[in-house]
Amino acid sequence: MNRRQFLYTGAATALITALPFRARATEGPVVHTPKGDLRGLVVDGVHVFKGVPCGMPPYEGKYRLALPEPVAPWKGVVEAAAFGDIPLQLGRGATPKPVGGGDCLRLNIWTPAPGKNNCPVMVYIPGGGSTTCDNNDVRFDGTAFARDGVVLVTINYRVNVDGFLKIQGVPANLALRDMMFALRWVQDNIAAFGGNPDNVTVFGQSAGATHITSLLSSPMAKGLFRRAILQSPAALAQYDADLASKVAESLLAFYGVKNSREAVAALSAEKLLSFPAFLAEQNKKPEWCRMLGGNIALFKPYYDGEVLQKRPVDAIAEGAARGVDIMVGSAEEEWRWYTVPSGAIDKIGEGAVKGFVDSTGFPAGIVESYRKAGRGETAGELFTALQSDFIFRLPANKVLESQTSAGGKAWAYSFAWKSDAANGRLGAAHSVDLPFVFKTLHKDSDRVKNTVGANPPDSLAEAMHGAWVRFATEGTPGWTPFDTGKRMTMRFNTESGEVSDPWKTERETMILK
Numbered sequence: 001m002n003r004r005q006f007l008y009t010g011a012a013t014a015l016i017t018a019l020p021f022r023a024r025a026t027e028g029p030v031v032h033t034p035k036g037d038l039r040g041l042v043v044d045g046v047h048v049f050k051g052v053p054c055g056m057p058p059y060e061g062k063y064r065l066a067l068p069e070p071v072a073p074w075k076g077v078v079e080a081a082a083f084g085d086i087p088l089q090l091g092r093g094a095t096p097k098p099v100g101g102g103d104c105l106r107l108n109i110w111t112p113a114p115g116k117n118n119c120p121v122m123v124y125i126p127g128g129g130s131t132t133c134d135n136n137d138v139r140f141d142g143t144a145f146a147r148d149g150v151v152l153v154t155i156n157y158r159v160n161v162d163g164f165l166k167i168q169g170v171p172a173n174l175a176l177r178d179m180m181f182a183l184r185w186v187q188d189n190i191a192a193f194g195g196n197p198d199n200v201t202v203f204g205q206s207a208g209a210t211h212i213t214s215l216l217s218s219p220m221a222k223g224l225f226r227r228a229i230l231q232s233p234a235a236l237a238q239y240d241a242d243l244a245s246k247v248a249e250s251l252l253a254f255y256g257v258k259n260s261r262e263a264v265a266a267l268s269a270e271k272l273l274s275f276p277a278f279l280a281e282q283n284k285k286p287e288w289c290r291m292l293g294g295n296i297a298l299f300k301p302y303y304d305g306e307v308l309q310k311r312p313v314d315a316i317a318e319g320a321a322r323g324v325d326i327m328v329g330s331a332e333e334e335w336r337w338y339t340v341p342s343g344a345i346d347k348i349g350e351g352a353v354k355g356f357v358d359s360t361g362f363p364a365g366i367v368e369s370y371r372k373a374g375r376g377e378t379a380g381e382l383f384t385a386l387q388s389d390f391i392f393r394l395p396a397n398k399v400l401e402s403q404t405s406a407g408g409k410a411w412a413y414s415f416a417w418k419s420d421a422a423n424g425r426l427g428a429a430h431s432v433d434l435p436f437v438f439k440t441l442h443k444d445s446d447r448v449k450n451t452v453g454a455n456p457p458d459s460l461a462e463a464m465h466g467a468w469v470r471f472a473t474e475g476t477p478g479w480t481p482f483d484t485g486k487r488m489t490m491r492f493n494t495e496s497g498e499v500s501d502p503w504k505t506e507r508e509t510m511i512l513k
Contacts, residue, residue: 055105127206
């Protein structure tokens with residue numbers, strides 16, 4: 001086990017005294033787990049355990065491109081006072097460099113009190129387009145959940161090539177296996193932190209929600225969670241085995257290596273993370289975009305006959321998730337996250353709209369239908385609306401339909417509040433909902449400020465956070481369950497309320513297979 005990520009008593013004490021005054025931290029009690037003893041912090045009355053060891057370092061030696069392995073037992077008390085590493089990925093900035101890639105299969109836990117029994121457990125799977133993952137993100141601080149009686153866990157998983165590419169000699173879908181590995185850890189260990197392993201709700205946003213769609217369908221994930229919340233899932237973003245092979249061969253040819261575990265493991269981090277250049281060139285090719293069916297994200301889970309046996313929404317429609325209660329929703333202007341801050345929304349022309357229609361195979365009349373519905377004053381606005389519905393909103397609806405058609409329980413929501421970030425133009429975009437769910441609206445972080453803008457309403461955070469807690473605790477978020485008749489949906493805004501079939505026009509215009 002890599003001990004660098006643990007601070008022993010002396011260092012932990014120094015860290016505590018260095019914390020900002022407003023985050024009043026003291027040394028916490030020792031928790032006994034099957035692998036060894038852990039001591040976290042008590043921060044403003046909440047017990048916090050950071051960088052909790054779960055799996056061996058997945059980028060080192062025999063653990064590289066292999067199934068996740070449990071950590072070895074340790075002696076003494078490990079101080080869980082500092083966040084662990086993140087998976088290997090590109091950092092932020094104009095010229096991003098590789099970051100992470102160390103001892104990253106670690107958990108963060110917020111709990112009301114380790115000695116308290118049978119608290120509901122919520123496990124958060126971060127998003128990031130399957131190219132980034134950071135369970136230490138300030139937006140995912142679990143303090144508010146713990147104060148409301150929930151044990152909140154955030155996890156990491158391998159992304160990019162290591163997590164998703166179909167490589168010969170490598171177990172399939174390692175990212176999904178990392179998630180299930182963490183969920184098994186929760187089953188075996190969370191009682192020591194005051195949580196009830198029989199009452200686990202898994203939730204995630206964006207790619208995190210997309211991968212929960214896969215977990216709902218996987219026989220390997222049976223019994224690992226009781227409920228699931230999917231926030232903005234790109235629920236149709238998976239490859240069949242043949243397409244996964246084609247994508248892998250194309251990318252590995254770009255790298256200049258053969259398809260083998262040894263060849264991929266020998267690549268430098270810089271080379272491994274040079275895939276954006278590959279993707280930029282490939283996305284200029286109409287045949288590539290058509291091959292990917294319009295969803296041009298590079299890294300996706302694939303049907304391997306074990307973790308994923310078929311398209312997740314089809315498995316769910318056949319009853320794979322009948323025993324799991326789910327809540328599914330999306331933001332109403334998802335794709336503005338990708339086109340507004342960059343200014344692309346004002347530069348996109350009719351050619352991009354035509355390219356979208358060509359790559360997806362939708363009839364050309366869909367463009368006129370969207371314009372008549374008032375969703376395309378400019379080419380950029382139209383393209384953004386089409387992508388919002390195609391990638392996120394209607395696939396979310398597909399999950400709801402699949403679950404209820406199989407006799408399972410489901411609740412729907414829609415996030416309608418418009419952020420004034422990005423010079424007042426961001427709107428109800430992808431990821432804007434996150435600080436409301438976690439009640440982290442006022443964190444001193446650019447990630448928060450650039451998302452929710454200057455004056456986000458605390459009342460909306462109370463409503464959303466409260467619904468998430470109630471769902472995990474009681475099994476209902478507090479509104480009418482979804483069915484394919486009335487399609488009742490909670491619409492979250494400064495004034496929230498139930499509406500019937502808010503996606504009717506889009507659903508009847510953009511028909512997904």
